[in-house]
Amino acid sequence: MSDAGxxxxxxxxxxxxxxxxxxxxxxxTVSAFAAIVLLVPxxxxxxxxVQLANAIKTYYNAFAYALSYSTTITPF
Numbered sequence: 001m002s003d004a005g006x007x008x009x010x011x012x013x014x015x016x017x018x019x020x021x022x023x024x025x026x027x028x029t030v031s032a033f034a035a036i037v038l039l040v041p042x043x044x045x046x047x048x049x050v051q052l053a054n055a056i057k058t059y060y061n062a063f064a065y066a067l068s069y070s071t072t073i074t075p076f
Contacts, residue, residue: 038052
């Protein structure tokens with residue numbers, strides 16, 4: 001085989017470059033699956049991302065409330 005316009009033979013890329021391409025495909029597959037799982041509503045209509053955001057807000061509010069009652073200026 002030769003490239004169009006040149007008389008040089010076609011060279012295959014080294015095998016370590018094949019592995020780099022394979023990892024990109026695997027990363028995109030897992031990322032797409034995670035996005036689908038997090039963004040598609042379940043049977044009751046709840047979306048996982050919204051539930052996660054609400055849980056973080058609730059726990060942060062509780063943390064901030066507890067921190068506001070702290071009288072310790074330094075931990076030592």
